[in-house]
Amino acid sequence: MADPVRGRRWADHRRTLEAIAWKYRTNSPWRDLPDELGSFQTAHKRLIRWAVDGTWEMLLAAVLSAADADDDIDWTMSVDSTVVRAHQHAAGALKKGRWSSAGRSAKAEGPIRW
Numbered sequence: 487m488a489d490p491v492r493g494r495r496w497a498d499h500r501r502t503l504e505a506i507a508w509k510y511r512t513n514s515p516w517r518d519l520p521d522e523l524g525s526f527q528t529a530h531k532r533l534i535r536w537a538v539d540g541t542w543e544m545l546l547a548a549v550l551s552a553a554d555a556d557d558d559i560d561w562t563m564s565v566d567s568t569v570v571r572a573h574q575h576a577a578g579a580l581k582k583g584r585w586s587s588a589g590r591s592a593k594a595e596g597p598i599r600w
Contacts, residue, residue, distance in 0.1 A: 496532075498524075505529035 496502075505523035509516060519526040536542050553559045 502529050502532050506533050 501524050505519055505526070506529055508514075508523055509519065509529065512518075516526040516530050519529060523529070550559065
């Protein structure tokens with residue numbers, strides 16, 4: 487005897503993908519998902535389920551291999567100050583010899599500014 491079917495059919499994948507894309511494009515909470523994109527619970531659960539079972543990695547690999555086959559890959563990287571760490575000397579750190587053992591160098595004048 488065959489196993490009984492549990493649950494109901496999945497919502498349309500395309501609509502769910504649109505819901506996930508909308509959420510990340512707008513940076514809005516899941517609960518603000520428009521009604522025409524379906525239930526926010528469905529979209530969120532499927533996002534998590536696909537992350538756990540490796541579906542997103544398989545989709546990325548398929549898209550990259552198709553683009554590579556068409557010689558259509560062009561890597562562009564965007565770097566901003568929120569992800570770049572500067573070396574301590576670039577951040578205005580004090581240099582050796584600036585302060586003497588008495589506290590301040592003979593060259594320093596005026597109040598100490600941090």
